[in-house]
Each structure stands twice: as C-alpha cells, then as structure tokens.
Amino acid sequence: MHALYDVPAPAKLNLFLHITGRRADGYHLLQSVFMLIDWCDTLHFERRADGRVSREDLTQALPADDLSVRAARALQAATGCTLGAHIGVHKRVPAQAGMGGGSSDAASTLLALNRLWELHLPRARLEAIGLSLGADVPFFLRGQNAWVEGIGDIISPLALEHQPPHAHFAVVKPAAGLDTKAIFSNPLLKRDSGCATISGFAAAHYRFGKNDLQPVAQALCPEVDQALQWLASKGLQGRMTGSGSAVFAQITHAVDLHDAPAAWQVKVCENLKVHPLADWAADEEIYG
16 A cells, blocks of 8 residues: 545534643643534545655645644654655644644544554554644544543543434634633633533533633634624524634524625534544554
8 A cells, every 4th residue: 555545634523611620730620522523634645665754735834843744753753664654634624723623633644654554553552642742632543422531631432322413513713713821821711610421411412511711712812702693693502612713503493604704714514423534443453
C-alpha cells in the first residue's frame, strides 16, 4: 500500500460542558458528552521512502507545524519507523470553534499512517501517542460518542441505551475565534457545577445541562452572543460547544438558515453513531 486517499476526520459537539472543580495544579475538572458529527476534514496520505513528513494545504493555509504533521512525527518517534508521508489536508472544520478539528486531524493521521506504514499498533498505543498531542485526540481514536470526565482524560463510550438519538443540528461558527486560556483563566468562570450522571443525561439528551464556559465566552466574544440570538430568532435553542466560538442547536422544525452574516460558517449537520475509521485499529496487539 503506497497511499490512502479521502480519509475523513469528523468534528465533535460537546452536548453539555460542566466545570465541577479545579485541581491544585490549575487544571479544571469537567463533565461532558462528546458527540461525533458529519462536518469533516478530508486528508490524503502518500508514503515516502525518505522519512520526511511534508504537507500540502488544499484549502486554507495551515500553521507549518499543525497537528497532522506533529502526529506523523510523533508516530515516527514512538516506533522508530523510517518511512515518511506527504499529507494533503482539505480543511473544512473551522479553527478555534471548540469542535476538535485539529485533534480529529491528528487522530485520523495516526490511524492512516499506522496502516500505511504497516505498524499494526493497537488502539491503546495510538491513544498514548495521541494524548501527547492533545486531550481530545484519544476520543477521536476511540471512535465512539463518549461521557468525558476528569480533565478530559477519562473517556467512557456511551452504552447503546444512553446514545443520543439521530438528529439534525444547525452549527454556526462566527468569524471571531476564542482563546481557550482566556476563558479558563477568567475569574467569572463558574467552577462549582454539581456532578451530573449518565442516566440524567440519557433522560434529556439534547436538553440536558449547559455549557459553563458560555457566559464568559459571550462576554469575551460578542459574536458568540450574536450567533445565539440569531439561532433564537429562528426558534432554535442554541448553546456553545467546547471552548471555541461555535454554537449549535438541534433543528426541531423547518427553518431557513440562509440569512446568516456572510462571514459566518453555517452548516446543517447530523450526528454519527461511530467514527468512520472506528475499525482502523485493533483493540489488542496484532502479532505476526
């Protein structure tokens, strides 16, 4: 195998995000449900024999050391693999949105190059490498909608009876982005939400909880508030996803979304039950 083309990297939504405390080292304790959606980047991989990792930006220009490149180099370092890769990135998922676009690119890169370089690493090994790149990368490698706790490092796939039902969502990314550090360091951030339960989430799904980061984000980035008001004008109940500026709402009735400001990215998305690459890594070591 010399190439893998059209490799998807789906985004995620945080259906709720509660901050339940703060550790002595400054990291925040959280609870959330991460849900995959069909807003995807597309990556292409060609094997190189010279060990170099190169990248071609097929849409917008990305940072030289983006997460797909860092993931490839981390996989080389962890395995001693002498092969390289040329990576083409068709970027669709917006940056600074709170949708995990970069982390998803890193996860899909690890899964693709594990195949292309014939490394046969099990999922647990890939997750360990992924965690060094970002807290959300193991979620995308795990490949299932999940209940997330701790500092984002405790990931529990949702059982079938707890899975959110199929739905459509209006996802809106305003032009402005948000700095995660600015939100988490803000003294007005609520850090004492009570502990939620999976059964409580399953009883309400898309109506459950809130995003504790949203009030601070609205104060720091007026466009977040404007996007939420625009959704409300359509009869949709919106909320922020993650710690970026994107907001979303379940679509419960026919709605026209074509009058959004030109600088905003608006997409109707569906949720995914599993990651499209969920079977690209084994859960145990493969020998032979």
